[in-house]
Amino acid sequence: QFMEFFNMEDMDSKPQHRDFDDLSHQPKDQQKSFLLDIIQKFMKYFGYGLLETPHLIPRRNEYQERVEKRSTILVNGQQFIIQTSEEKTCYKEEDEVYNYCMLLCHWYLHVIEMHDTAKEGDIHRAVLNCKYAIPFFYSHSKLSKYLVENVNYVLQTEHLLSPLQSLRVLEGSFVNTIGGKGKCVESDLVQEHSVCNQKSLIRSLGANKTEKSISRATASADAIAEICSQMDNCLQIKPKSGRHSKTVSVNDQIIVSRELRKIRPFQYISGRKCQGFSSLHPIPVTTENVPNMKDWINHLIRRLTRGQVVPVEEEEDEEEQDDWEED
Structure with missing residues (x-):
């Protein structure tokens, strides 16, 4: 999820997130506040901690589409065409x-x-x-x-x-x-x-x-x-035991991460x-x-x-x- 959020291809690539800057030259207090802000954006992006307010969780399958409407009215025997537009919520197929x-x-x-x-x-x-x-x-x-x-x-x-x-x-x-x-x-x-x-x-x-x-x-x-x-x-x-007796090897983790x-x-x-x-x-x-x-x-x-x-x-x-x- 972090790699997806930061637009990283692998663990060694550089983050491409628009809010991510080089923090090496920044003071520690500013680095800390920046990282906390990034974590909050990450949690909000994926909807963590918002189960009591699900309407705030972003919906990936929804998008707004502007629909044009035309209506005809008669005024003193004359016909007028009024064109209006409104946004309609559309739904994509579920992932x-x-x-x-x-x-x-x-x-x-x-x-x-x-x-x-x-x-x-x-x-x-x-x-x-x-x-x-x-x-x-x-x-x-x-x-x-x-x-x-x-x-x-x-x-x-x-x-x-x-x-x-x-x-x-x-x-x-x-x-x-x-x-x-x-x-x-x-x-x-x-x-x-x-x-x-x-x-x-x-x-x-x-x-x-x-x-x-x-x-x-x-x-x-x-x-x-x-x-x-x-x-x-x-x-x-x-x-x-219900747990694995051996820890997952580093090579297995790399293979799973790539897949x-x-x-x-x-x-x-x-x-x-x-x-x-x-x-x-x-x-x-x-x-x-x-x-x-x-x-x-x-x-x-x-x-x-x-x-x-x-x-x-x-x-x-x-x-x-x-x-x-x-x-």
Whole structure:
């Protein structure tokens, strides 16, 4: 995106942006203000940070066309022709590649923002992230349970709870289990890992297990999991992970970068197709869907405030499905 914004062909080429000047001879304060201004223009150009005001996000598929109109009037039996012109909004054919890549970047930036917030245990950004995540979950499904959780979290911490109780909820959202700066994790994630450790021990008990045996086996589930992890580390056994075990090599990055520059995913080219992602938009919620989203959020707020049940999608837990298959 930066190369597209600065009109650069590759990482070694010189930026051709009209506002970009040589800063080597400028003082540091002027360089800093110039770079901040460029970053703001970059974010505005691609619509970052404007999800709450989607009408400000530039639309690449729209263009204005002047249409000439002629009308005839009669004055005292004489015929006059009046010619007027007006601008009409026209729409190009959608660029599905551009829409997919832009939406992917919006999701990615928000995910790493939430990840950084959790690492720092920042209670101030926690509520802001929940508010900013609402359009993302609404675009996925208005019955998403994560949408309800975000709305409920903001509603409780900002309005319904007392200041002291709200602070307790915010501070209890993160926990630091190993110490050190930037080592916080989400409290519910720690609880999920603990439940996962307990389930693995319960499975090992086999059939005909009693409640007392389950309680005895799972009392130190986290300590047992830590011992097993240290043992695997000593034996150089790699743990199961959802991330890549090896970093991407520099050569692979160069190859991918060259291919992306050929495709130009962030340059709007009308008519390009992206198979399987034809219904995506470059932003999570378009301007036309904002009124519907606001109505649905108000509906959720009314039900949550009254303590009523909110309908959500039923998502089958993978671990519960594994338990069912084993049984």
